[in-house]
Amino acid sequence: xxxxxxxxxxxxxxxxxxxxxxxxxxxxRIRASVVASQVTxxxxxxxxxxxxxxxxxLRWIVPVFEEARAAAGIDNWSTIEAVxxxxxxxxxxxxLVGINFAxxxxxxxxRPLVPVNHLEGHIYAAWLLDPDDPERPAxxxxxxxxxxxxxxxxxxxxxxHLQYRFLGQTVDDAAxxxxxxxxxxxxxxxxxxxxxxKAAAGARRHDIEFPRAWMGESYDFSFSGLKTAARRAIEARxxxxxxxxxxxxxxxxxxxxxxxxxxxxxxxxxxxxxxxRAIVLGGGVAANAVLRxxxxxxxxALGIPLIVPRPALCTDNAAMVGAAGFFRARAxxxxxxxxxxxxxxxxxx
Amino acid sequence: xxxxxxxxxxxxHAGPVAHPLVAIDTATRRACIAIGDGLGAPLAMRTWHAGYxxxxxxxxxxxxxxxxxxxxxxxLGGVVAGTGPxxxxxxxxxxxxxxxxxxxxxIPIVGVPSTEGLAAxxxxxxxxxxxxxxxxxxxxxxxHDRYLARYRRSDGRARTWExxxxxxxxxxxxxxxxxxxxxxxxxxxxxxxxxxxISGEAVAAGARAQAGRGAALLDAGRAALDRGHADDVAVxxxxxxxxxxxITAPAGTIEWSRDPR
Ligand SMILES: [Zn+2]
Numbered sequence: 001x002x003x004x005x006x007x008x009x010x011x012x013x014x015x016x017x018x019x020x021x022x023x024x025x026x027x028x029r030i031r032a033s034v035v036a037s038q039v040t041x042x043x044x045x046x047x048x049x050x051x052x053x054x055x056x057x058l059r060w061i062v063p064v065f066e067e068a069r070a071a072a073g074i075d076n077w078s079t080i081e082a083v084x085x086x087x088x089x090x091x092x093x094x095x096l097v098g099i100n101f102a103x104x105x106x107x108x109x110x111r112p113l114v115p116v117n118h119l120e121g122h123i124y125a126a127w128l129l130d131p132d133d134p135e136r137p138a139x140x141x142x143x144x145x146x147x148x149x150x151x152x153x154x155x156x157x158x159x160x161h162l163q164y165r166f167l168g169q170t171v172d173d174a175a176x177x178x179x180x181x182x183x184x185x186x187x188x189x190x191x192x193x194x195x196x197x198k199a200a201a202g203a204r205r206h207d208i209e210f211p212r213a214w215m216g217e218s219y220d221f222s223f224s225g226l227k228t229a230a231r232r233a234i235e236a237r238x239x240x241x242x243x244x245x246x247x248x249x250x251x252x253x254x255x256x257x258x259x260x261x262x263x264x265x266x267x268x269x270x271x272x273x274x275x276x277r278a279i280v281l282g283g284g285v286a287a288n289a290v291l292r293x294x295x296x297x298x299x300x301a302l303g304i305p306l307i308v309p310r311p312a313l314c315t316d317n318a319a320m321v322g323a324a325g326f327f328r329a330r331a332x333x334x335x336x337x338x339x340x341x342x343x344x345x346x347x348x349x
Numbered sequence: 350x351x352x353x354x355x356x357x358x359x360x361x362h363a364g365p366v367a368h369p370l371v372a373i374d375t376a377t378r379r380a381c382i383a384i385g386d387g388l389g390a391p392l393a394m395r396t397w398h399a400g401y402x403x404x405x406x407x408x409x410x411x412x413x414x415x416x417x418x419x420x421x422x423x424x425l426g427g428v429v430a431g432t433g434p435x436x437x438x439x440x441x442x443x444x445x446x447x448x449x450x451x452x453x454x455x456i457p458i459v460g461v462p463s464t465e466g467l468a469a470x471x472x473x474x475x476x477x478x479x480x481x482x483x484x485x486x487x488x489x490x491x492x493h494d495r496y497l498a499r500y501r502r503s504d505g506r507a508r509t510w511e512x513x514x515x516x517x518x519x520x521x522x523x524x525x526x527x528x529x530x531x532x533x534x535x536x537x538x539x540x541x542x543x544x545x546x547i548s549g550e551a552v553a554a555g556a557r558a559q560a561g562r563g564a565a566l567l568d569a570g571r572a573a574l575d576r577g578h579a580d581d582v583a584v585x586x587x588x589x590x591x592x593x594x595x596i597t598a599p600a601g602t603i604e605w606s607r608d609p610r
Contacts, residue, residue, distance in 0.1 A: 051593035054437070055586065058444055062452050062583040093437065096404055097445045103408055104449025108422060337409040
């Protein structure tokens with residue numbers, strides 16, 4: 001039996017704390033995308049507890065899969081071209097659940113199994129179209145992609161499908177992690193990103209300046225110094241008392257400006273120098289409206305489009321894995337029965 | 350073997366089935382797969398030292414075993430999954446694979462505590478005759494602690510084991526002596542070296558239990574299916590004895606989002 005070239009990819013993603021399954025057609029059109037998010041479960045602990053995440057994946061993988069299958073109207077495996085699954089990077093215990101479930105389904109139904117790098121998924125989210133979206137051109141190459149989330153912050157150049165030239169990455173905290181930590185210092189709820197953006201929008205004065213870590217000529221990022229500076233500024237402003245809402249807003253504004261300024265400036269510079277025809281933004285922090293606006297300004301100055309998936313496709317989901325998985329499948333990437341979790345899998349080997 | 354088959358409806362019902370069963374247990378460092386015929390007798394079995402490589406080795410081992418035994422995927426009538434307690438990594442791989450098999454093939458799944466399979470297997474192989482028997486199964490819980498399960502068989506010929514603790518397996522912290530907790534029982538030590546309170550006999554019983562556990566799980570699974578009992582493939586999870594570190598109560602729910610919009 002040959003592999004049917006239907007272009008339909010069943011994708012599974014369990015690298016962190018969202019259990020996700022999607023069906024994507026031709027690497028672009030979402031037929032169904034279901035995400036069981038563990039956010040509420042973790043809110044009380046102020047972050048992800050890996051053991052909690054892994055247990056929840058095992059509990060929810062079948063209902064999420066069944067929901068996506070039914071929503072996509074798939075009732076025969078002969079219409080499925082391949083099963084794609086995230087094999088890293090991510091939490092080992094979480095990755096294992098999705099990998100072994102997807103691997104077994106691919107084995108049972110004799111479908112090719114395609115491993116997908118989670119980071120590559122975040123980039124390919126830019127290719128996705130919702131069921132009711134009009135057709136639009138795919139992102140043009142070469143492009144520069146900035147992926148920013150609670151787990152990753154990196155800048156990459158793509159000259160063709162699946163061809164990555166790594167430009168830079170964070171040398172310490174991910175940007176989203178810095179948002180979470182400073183959010184906590186400011187007494188804001190988890191996750192810190194949306195809370196800081198909301199607080200910053202209410203600032204009436206904008207004169208608190210935080211340092212920018214430019215990291216010389218490189219495209220690398222660093223947020224740990226900024227985090228320390230934020231802690232000092234918060235302590236100084238507080239002086240033993242609780243912070244008043246206006247101070248929280250001003251500090252949140254200053255911090256967000258510093259993060260966004262560095263991210264947008266470096267992305268714009270990379271796009272200019274590589275002659276990019278588009279900028280792609282992905283990852284959970286791409287949901288930050290200030291970051292989107294600032295990168296959009298850079299793209300407009302270069303006369304190229306900024307492509308940002310809608311927020312639910314910026315955060316972890318399986319549709320992005322289905323998009324990347326399609327191009328991987330067509331390029332002949334296959335995994336065998338011994339596919340295992342690669343918690344530190346790099347984007348570029 | 351099987352061609353493209355329809356996706357199953359979730360939650361198939363159990364019932365007497367004459368098809369072969371497959372049992373998977375990955376709660377210990379020695380992984381185990383067994384295939385039994387329609388009546389529950391083992392056709393093929395494999396146990397091997399998987400260490401922490403269950404994820405790499407389990408499905409390939411299953412594929413080999415099916416081929417060796419001449420059983421096709423489409424012939425399988427049920428999956429028996431050892432639910433632990435035991436090593437988290439192994440259990441995650443085992444349960445995700447068992448669920449994939451049951452859901453993918455549309456066949457029933459039965460979860461059986463791994464400790465129950467080990468207890469039963471230690472006796473089958475250990476020849477205790479027909480007397481009533483108390484067993485204590487001890488296995489590692491992380492690097493320092495241990496899980497303890499106790500089973501009782503009042504009628505020597507009975508195949509069913511009663512949970513003698515009344516609440517399933519429990520955790521014995523690393524520093525705590527085990528002697529008072531296992532008094533009066535035959536000790537079966539799994540993946541534990543001989544140590545104070547753990548005799549060479551207990552270690553040998555553990556080795557026998559590991560070797561025979563596939564058959565014991567098939568037996569338990571067959572008995573459950575014959576009674577019309579199967580687990581819901583959607584909700585079956587390992588037997589966790591403790592909450593995750595840092596979590597004091599199983600609070601919070603999982604937020605569902607169905608996307609797109
Ligand atoms: Zn991510």
